[in-house]
Amino acid sequence: MQDSKEHIFERLVFSDEExxxxxxxxxxxxxxxxxxxxxxxxxxxxxxxxxxxxxKYFVNNRPVEQVVDELIVMIQNIYMNK
Structure with missing residues (x-):
């Protein structure tokens, strides 16, 4: 998976030591x-x-749910074509 650095930055989450x-x-x-x-x-x-x-899969700032759904389909297609 890959995405632009700006999109990755937008999704940054900060946390403390715990x-x-x-x-x-x-x-x-x-x-x-x-x-x-x-x-x-x-x-x-x-x-x-x-x-x-x-x-390869380009995230292109899609919502997490959409990415997961599309990756599942992609993986299923890969295994079905083997």
Missing amino acids: DNIFHDEFYKEQHRDYYLQDIHEDTVYVRRIFKKIGN
């Missing part, structure tokens, strides 16, 4: 450039590996 989720949009926006750069570096790092993967 995994309690908290929402701080001000902090998130204040550090936007840092997080976008970090996401970019991660995607560049895995790009080489990702090229070797045959079955």
Whole structure:
């Protein structure tokens, strides 16, 4: 699965040491450039590996439920065509 760095940034969730989720949009926006750069570096790092993967799915900021449904269909089609 892959998506744009902006879409990944939009889905960022912050939590404390005990995994309690908290929402701080001000902090998130204040550090936007840092997080976008970090996401970019991660995607560049895995790009080489990702090229070797045959079955790809681009999230394109779809809702989680839609992604899951489409991935299930994709996986079923892969196994049915083997």
